[in-house]
Amino acid sequence: MFPFKIRNIEIDPPMILSPMAGVTDYTFRRLIKRRGGVGLVVSEFISVEGLTRNNPKSKRQMRFDESERPFAVQIFGGQPERMAMGAEMAEEVGADILDVNCGCPAPKVVKNGGGSGLLREPERLETILKEIKRSITIPLTLKLRTGYTESTINVVDIAKMAEQCGVEHIQVHGRTRDQGYKGLANWDLIRQVKEAVSVPVSGNGDITNIENGMKRWRESGTDGILIGRGAMQNPWIFRQFNDVLEGRSPYQPDLDEKKAVLLEFFEMCLEEMPELVALGKMKQLAGQFTKGLVGGAQFRQTLYHSHSAGEILENITTYFATLERREVFGDGLTESDADLEFDSCDAPSVIERSVSTPAAGTAA
Helix, strand or coil: CCCEEECCEEECCCEEECCCCCCCCHHHHHHHHHHCCCCEEEEEEEEHHHHCCCCHHHHHCCCCCHHHCCEEEEEECCCHHHHHHHHHHHHHCCCCEEEEEECCCCHHHHCCCCHHHHHHCHHHHHHHHHHHHHHCCCCEEEEEECECCHHHECHHHHHHHHHHCCCCCEEEECCCCCCCCCCCCCHHHHHHHHHHCCCCEEEECCCCCHHHHHHHHHHHCCCEEEECHHHHHCCCHHHHHHHHHCCCCCCCCCHHHHHHHHHHHHHHHHHHCCHHHHHHHHHHHHHHHCCCCCCHHHHHHHHHCCCCHHHHHHHHHHHHHHHHCCCCCCCCCCCCHHHHCCCHHHHHHHHHHHHHCCCCCCCC
């Protein structure tokens, strides 16, 4: 478990913030980067249809800060020409790496030939990768799933083909498209990909705590790991993994620091977007961050029903003051992982539902 390189770009530590739609934007990536331990951050996945038609939102999604480097832009789509154009645009804005999404299971993405829909059309994917490779000079990487269905698992063959096309890093989410985010990720298949290709391989799926994450990492032999939802629940998770890799006890933030991170994130949001949008982003993060905190469900409800920046700040202060006094907040219960899981391709809507109904949610 050492730093690895994507061409000449060192990924150190060998851990990646996994792209999540509606989550890994300019604000969230910087929040995670400031906590330390992450070697590569990736944009939200960006539609090349919007990007190449000058959609303002798509262009904003490529915005990044120098402090985020190395930084990868991830694009999705099903048309080779559009994908190549989108890749060129990502290189023009200064991205260090161009990543192709071949993993999102969302129907709205798959029906247009993008995301994991490309697993059903290896020849189209091959054409896309070759077109992009001819169009850019920065490294090309690929994020994919194990297959479209359990009976059509083809991740090893896809990985070999991608390597032949010039892909320089392969990231595997250990579930099929049909699984969505249900069940357990198959890290044995991830290991098979690692053994089949010579380029670096990173694994993704179910890494929400240090013990299980390290076990999967060691057994698969991957060069790196990707963490998505786990970083929303615990912004220090990359630092904690890095502590273990370097022989230290994992860092444990206290209540004051947990409170400070929420306030920092809200302040960053208010600097970048209108107050109403910032309120939504704050509620989104709280939907995951409050997992593991006593009375988290009730705290999440108070934030969800807050209608101004002042209310948000007051409710955060009240909640953490209650915990510091060792008093019970709400029902005093602590939720399990399953209570707050979501589909990373449709993160905002699913998180919003989990905020309003804490026990519901789709598996991640």
